[in-house]
Amino acid sequence: MTLSPARADHRPVYIRIAETLRARILSGWYEGRIDGELPLAREWKVSRRTIQQALEVLVAEGLLVRRHGLGTFVNPKGVETRYRAITSITEAVAGQGLTPEFRVLASCPEAAGAEAAAFFGLGDGAKVYRHRRLVSAGGRALAVVDTILNLALLEGLDLSRLDTSLYGALRAGFNRTVVAAEDRYIPALAGDDIAPLLGIAAGSAIFLALRRARDQTGAAIELSRISMLPVALDISIRHVGFPSATVAPEARQWAYTVGFGPFGT
Structure with a gap:
């Protein structure tokens, strides 16, 4: 694999190599030991020291x-x-x-709607995969999760019997790891389709979470609409910046967590 000259990229070469190696790691390309420094140097046609710099970034991470x-x-x-x-x-x-306990409500390919086609970059007549399921715990319904997945990235996908984490299934089956997500959390009212599933009256207050997610390659992979019982939110955001201008933004650490809960109370 060589660095593409098709688009101007003024970042240091070692940062671009680290970015590609990071994607390989997340996709499951490497199961244990990664390629040695000399083979990597030959692959990218760079010095061994450049490879060492790229690896140092990922070791530090x-x-x-x-x-x-x-x-x-x-x-x-x-x-x-x-x-x-x-x-x-x-x-x-x-x-x-x-x-968590699950009941699959729908799981099959369907024609892409306008929002999905635009987000996934699909053409006319393209299909997506819709997976809708009820999530419960302790015998109590907690949320209805309605997810649209980019079928162009997931050939042969079948989630009709999924009883574990969706993200775990995407990683294990397709080497796709969700590493970037845009979330919105808004109050809403349960409609006639959602209320019976959650065991509440139509018009009751619920919480709606909307997600647009991308995988380790940057490809748009998921649109989700999660209708859940009202819960308190605990949102924490951590930014770790560096004073040195020589450290590229891609090498800086950041993290956020969203706590839903407590569920089941």
Whole structure:
């Protein structure tokens, strides 16, 4: 793989190499030990020192660990720690010590609507994958999750029997990891379609979460609409900046977490 000259990119070469290696790590390209410095240097036609700089970025991020005499390896705990902030509703429920339960309401390809076609960059007549399910815990309905997925990235997708985390399934089955999401959380009223599923009266107050998400390659992969019982939100945002202008924005750490809950009370 070589760096594309099609678009002007004035970032240091080692930063661009680190970006590509980061995407490989998240996609599952490397299961353990990554390629050595010399093969990587030949691949990108750069010096060994440039590769070392790229690897140092990822070691500092916690995505890689060096083992003396053995090489450089993916750090699973580092991957989980850095990207755990982008969670699905399943992970939010499980994070509160509850055991999520599911009932699939719809799971099949369908014609792309205008919003999905625009976000995913699809042409006329394209299809998307719609997955709609009820999430419960302790016998109590908590949320209706209506998700549209970019089928162009997920050939052969079938979630009709999914009983685990959606994000876990996308990563395990397609090497797609959600690493960027735009979320909106707004109050709403339960309509006639949502209210019976949540066991509440039509017109009752609910919370609506809207998500537009991208995977590790930057591709648009998910549109979700989550209708949930009213819960308190705890939103935390952490930015870690660097005073040095030589550190590229891509190498700076940031994280946010959204706490839904407590569910089931």
